Amino acid sequence: MQNPETKTGLSAHFRSICIFGAGAIGGALAARLAASPALAGSTISAIARGAHLQAIRKNGLHLHEQGKTEPLVARFAATDNAADLEPQDLVIATLKGHQLTSASADIARLLKPGGRVVMIQNGIPWWYFHGDTASGLEGRQIEALDPGGIVWQRISPERVIGGVIYQGAQMIEPGHIRLTSSGLLHLGEPSGALSPALAEIAGLFQASGWTIKTTDRIRDELWLKLLGNAALNPISALTRARIDEIVDGPLETLVRKIMTETKAVSERLGCRVDTTIDQRLEHTRSLGNAKTSMLQDLEQGRPMEITPLTLAVTQLARMAGVPTPANDMLLLLISQLDQSMAQARGSA
């Protein structure tokens, strides 16, 4: 069951809020939360680093929204040292999957006892099987996503609210983020509970201008989004093509194969992705000539988010007994590219 538009009052419990990793997505969330008059009684802060952090401190964060001539300029406390901040009621983690292990001690340190963490990430998250009664694999940890179970142990999956976001976003220069599509954020407890905390947190995002859907089946939303990312992100990095070039050319056949395999894995794990491949492709087409986040990472010489988007699909497929030859092939190719990029970075 889904609540199409969650209408809640503002939160009594989540008054101190920290966005951990205020890059493209996190920066947009932080800017809107900090600028929202409805959240005037709350403290909003962010963890960022490097030139981006310096720019936020000096000039505020500039959010360039579609259809608006002037950016939203938001000011909030920002630091690269979690120890500078008081323990928080709510941490919103907006990191790439591979950045989570190293950030997990700081995220845990930032949480008050009883604090919650919204994990917004593409792909399969480290907490996937926590509270999952549909797959027969409840509580299973996924080593590739969380080596040594460090994140699970430090943050604890009971604190998590899962987040799936549809929002094209790009850092165009330090301190400046451009939104390239309209946004929608799905939020859900891993257990499926439609809890008071979930409603309160949804209310906070809603008050800052996001369209929010709360759900008791967050994994369905994870997979629906992943159908697109599993196909588009690695294909775009391998071919350097934009989204429209991929879905409107000969590569569409490969996209369909990846989406079909990925959907089969989700269904074998007890999820319901209520969309056809044609409908999913249509949605993807609406993103036009955008570059995927993986292509942006490649172009900037940064590590790519392969583990949650591709490797995890193939590993969950093995657990579910579903063959995924197209995903397996894509994994080989994109891993080789990532390795070559890492070698180039190492020798630079």
Ligand SMILES: NC(=O)C1=CN([C@@H]2O[C@H](COP(=O)(O)OP(=O)(O)OC[C@H]3O[C@@H](n4cnc5c(N)ncnc54)[C@H](OP(=O)(O)O)[C@@H]3O)[C@@H](O)[C@H]2O)C=CC1
């Ligand atoms: N961008 C998009 O359009 C979309 C992205 N997503 C997903 O959202 C998630 C976040 O993506 P996105 O916002 O693009 O990623 P970004 O790389 O833009 O943001 C992550 C930010 O966190 C910073 N960071 C990482 N670790 C630390 C740390 N320990 N301390 C301080 N800062 C840190 C990074 O800094 P640095 O750059 O120095 O590493 C970066 O600025 C990903 O899972 C992505 O797939 C989902 C939908 C769309």
Ligand SMILES: CC(C)(CO)C(=O)C(=O)O
């Ligand atoms: C392409 C997009 C915006 C939506 O599928 C995305 O999620 C990404 O680039 O990682």
